[in-house]
Amino acid sequence: MATLEIKDLHVAIEGKEILKGVNLSINTNEIHAIMGPNGTGKSTLASAIMGHPKYEVTSGTIKLDGEDVLEMEVDERAKAGLFLAMQYPSEIAGVTNADFLRSAINARRDEGNEISLMKFIRELDATMELLEMDEQMATRYLNEGFSGGEKKRNEILQMMMIKPTFAILDEIDSGLDIDALKIVSKGINKMRGEGFGALMITHYQRLLNYIEPDHVHVMMQGKVVKSGGADLAQKLEAEGYDWIKEELGIEDETVGEEA
Amino acid sequence: MTVETKINMTEQDVRAFSKAMNEADWMADFRADALNKVEHVAMPTPDKTKIDKWNFTQFPKHTVESATFSSLEELVGEAKELVDVEKQQNLYIQHNNTPAYISLSDELKEQGVILTDIFTATREHADLVQKYYMTEAVKVNEHRLTTLHAALMNGGVFLYVPRNVEITEPIQVLYLHDDAEASLFNHTLIVAEESSSVTYVENYLSTVEEAKGLANIVSEVVAKDNAKVVFGAVDVLAEGFTTYVTRRGVTGRDARIEWALGLMNDSDTIAENITHLVGDNSSSDFKMVTIGRGSQKQNFTTDIVHIGLDTDAFILKHGVMKDATTSIFNGIGRILKGATRANAVQESRVLMLSEKARGDANPILLIDEDDVTAGHAASVGRVDPMQLYYLMSRGISQEEAERLVIHGFLEPVVSKLPIEGVKKQLTEVIERKVR
Numbered sequence: 219m220a221t222l223e224i225k226d227l228h229v230a231i232e233g234k235e236i237l238k239g240v241n242l243s244i245n246t247n248e249i250h251a252i253m254g255p256n257g258t259g260k261s262t263l264a265s266a267i268m269g270h271p272k273y274e275v276t277s278g279t280i281k282l283d284g285e286d287v288l289e290m291e292v293d294e295r296a297k298a299g300l301f302l303a304m305q306y307p308s309e310i311a312g313v314t315n316a317d318f319l320r321s322a323i324n325a326r327r328d329e330g331n332e333i334s335l336m337k338f339i340r341e342l343d344a345t346m347e348l349l350e351m352d353e354q355m356a357t358r359y360l361n362e363g364f365s366g367g368e369k370k371r372n373e374i375l376q377m378m379m380i381k382p383t384f385a386i387l388d389e390i391d392s393g394l395d396i397d398a399l400k401i402v403s404k405g406i407n408k409m410r411g412e413g414f415g416a417l418m419i420t421h422y423q424r425l426l427n428y429i430e431p432d433h434v435h436v437m438m439q440g441k442v443v444k445s446g447g448a449d450l451a452q453k454l455e456a457e458g459y460d461w462i463k464e465e466l467g468i469e470d471e472t473v474g475e476e477a
Numbered sequence: 478m479t480v481e482t483k484i485n486m487t488e489q490d491v492r493a494f495s496k497a498m499n500e501a502d503w504m505a506d507f508r509a510d511a512l513n514k515v516e517h518v519a520m521p522t523p524d525k526t527k528i529d530k531w532n533f534t535q536f537p538k539h540t541v542e543s544a545t546f547s548s549l550e551e552l553v554g555e556a557k558e559l560v561d562v563e564k565q566q567n568l569y570i571q572h573n574n575t576p577a578y579i580s581l582s583d584e585l586k587e588q589g590v591i592l593t594d595i596f597t598a599t600r601e602h603a604d605l606v607q608k609y610y611m612t613e614a615v616k617v618n619e620h621r622l623t624t625l626h627a628a629l630m631n632g633g634v635f636l637y638v639p640r641n642v643e644i645t646e647p648i649q650v651l652y653l654h655d656d657a658e659a660s661l662f663n664h665t666l667i668v669a670e671e672s673s674s675v676t677y678v679e680n681y682l683s684t685v686e687e688a689k690g691l692a693n694i695v696s697e698v699v700a701k702d703n704a705k706v707v708f709g710a711v712d713v714l715a716e717g718f719t720t721y722v723t724r725r726g727v728t729g730r731d732a733r734i735e736w737a738l739g740l741m742n743d744s745d746t747i748a749e750n751i752t753h754l755v756g757d758n759s760s761s762d763f764k765m766v767t768i769g770r771g772s773q774k775q776n777f778t779t780d781i782v783h784i785g786l787d788t789d790a791f792i793l794k795h796g797v798m799k800d801a802t803t804s805i806f807n808g809i810g811r812i813l814k815g816a817t818r819a820n821a822v823q824e825s826r827v828l829m830l831s832e833k834a835r836g837d838a839n840p841i842l843l844i845d846e847d848d849v850t851a852g853h854a855a856s857v858g859r860v861d862p863m864q865l866y867y868l869m870s871r872g873i874s875q876e877e878a879e880r881l882v883i884h885g886f887l888e889p890v891v892s893k894l895p896i897e898g899v900k901k902q903l904t905e906v907i908e909r910k911v912r
Binding site: 301307359 | 861862863864866867868869870871872873874875877878881882884885886887888889
């Protein structure tokens with residue numbers, strides 16, 4: 219079992235503090251959902267874990283099986299087993315999706331132990347079929363000209379090919395119609411198991427109808443203010459966030475900036 | 478410091494050279510006539526690059542004598558990798574100034590295709606060469622460098638594709654430069670007759686570290702009605718050359734010229750490309766990539782002139798600038814009066830890898846007709862940190878991520894080159910230059 223442990227994390231962007239002491243512990247074989255209204259710091263948490271250059275961790279720790287994640291470069295974090303499905307994936311012209319995926323897979327392997335081309339193609343074909351992606355998506359340039367839904371699916375494709383220990387999925391459901399949402403959920407559920415843990419960030423309870431979380435957390439004002447099981451998400455769906463704000467005496471749940 | 482501009486060759490010298498190369502008499506006169514004009518024709522003035530201190534006239538030797546090749550097996554190193562030693566037909570190799578190897582398949586010969594060195598062409602195909610050599614695409618008197626070229630031309634090739642002949646395999650020309658003293662006044666002349674099609678690739682390859690000579694290179698493409706010419710080139714000329722290279726095209730009705738140029742010289746270079754879309758409904762697609770390094774100064778001017786109705790042109794230029802290099806990218810879409818429904822689109826992107834490098838992208842639209850469409854996009858910037866972050870978040874190192882972004886940026890031309898060996902070479906040159 220592997221553990222991703224976040225302790226008292228404070229993060230600032232351009233001098234403004236967004237996360238104000240986040241505590242969270244995720245094990246493999248667990249799926250966590252972070253919910254919360256806009257502007258409460260959810261995406262900032264995702265970016266800070268991966269090492270986005272614009273976010274500055276001012277205090278606190280992130281550890282992956284005891285290893286200090288904050289000491290690692292972005293690529294080292296990935297190699298250590300972290301993966302972030304991004305809300306806005308970059309487009310890279312001239313680099314095909316397939317070439318990129320192979321580089322990413324081989325980056326995690328030692329020299330001389332690269333994935334064979336045949337094995338790679340077999341896996342890619344099977345995974346793309348599962349995600350109902352058109353074959354030609356493999357030879358198109360990375361995310362270039364992809365629709366919003368295609369980009370999301372492509373993030374899940376990468377996750378399934380790279381097989382991280384922990385995946386953070388930043389609003390993987392936003393902008394997806396119900397059919398696409400089902401397909402993306404199918405991919406994530408397939409990963410579920412012993413060697414895999416996930417942190418899903420979402421505004422909408424809808425996603426959790428397809429991927430049942432083991433733990434649900436609510437973020438407000440840059441902190442996790444409430445944690446529970448799948449039933450918490452259902453309560454949020456039925457009653458909204460106001461009862462939590464009331465319970466905790468919060469008037470404005472945001473940190474002033476959606477990040 | 479003043480730059481010596483007097484040519485150290487006389488009319489007698491150029492006539493003697495013509496004779497030594499066994500050229501037709503008209504060519505000797507043509508050369509002598511041009512030489513006598515050189516002093517009276519002004520230098521070109523490439524926009525935004527000052528060249529008055531550049532040496533375009535002084536060179537150690539007009540001609541060097543080099544070995545010919547009886548088999549492709551005699552090629553070494555990079556030159557050998559450029560050609561397909563086992564299968565390659567339809568190939569001309571020039572070794573410095575010496576026509577060194579020629580091969581054209583019997584099948585193409587029977588169809589009337591001509592591939593021969595330029596000296597022989599003046600004699601054996603005088604009608605054709607005299608008709609098109611520096612008459613349509615490039616004029617002798619345009620400026621001093623074209624005049625000088627006309628007088629001193631010391632190599633090149635003539636490719637002729639008869640009416641309705643469609644050549645499926647690419648024709649390749651390798652200009653191999655391995656003598657530091659050599660100067661290259663090469664002339665490529667391609668004539669594609671009505672409804673013919675051909676893919677041509679020329680390689681300029683220096684295998685010496687430093688050159689002492691001049692490169693004054695002219696390539697002319699004449700695409701007659703409904704003809705299609707794909708012109709690929711990879712230039713890798715050594716530091717030390719002063720390079721002027723012009724590649725020009727003229728289209729007939731419904732004709733199309735596509736350019737795919739990898740301009741990878743290490744020399745100071747003025748690279749100029751002009752396509753005249755004369756025939757109605759003719760079109761051109763121009764793609765070039767370049768990498769500047771060291772303290773290299775370069776000017777890339779691309780000019781597509783819309784003369785016929787419904788002419789269509791697209792210009793794409795991508796440049797990577799390293800070290801303290803300076804490069805100017807001028808893209809000109811020129812729509813003349815009467816070129817109704819012309820469409821001129823261009824895109825220039827410059828990627829800066831160093832604080833000291835300079836890159837200017839200047840999109841220019843000169844339009845003298847109402848019913849037209851035109852567009853341009855230009856950008857100069859650094860590697861996008863968000864792209865690097867994205868790639869690195871998948872475990873790819875920063876170095877490898879930068880490499881991927883740069884290769885991707887130059888891919889539009891690499892992928893267009895029709896010969897595997899040439900594609901591979903350009904990829905390797907890119908690799909070497911960005912490292």
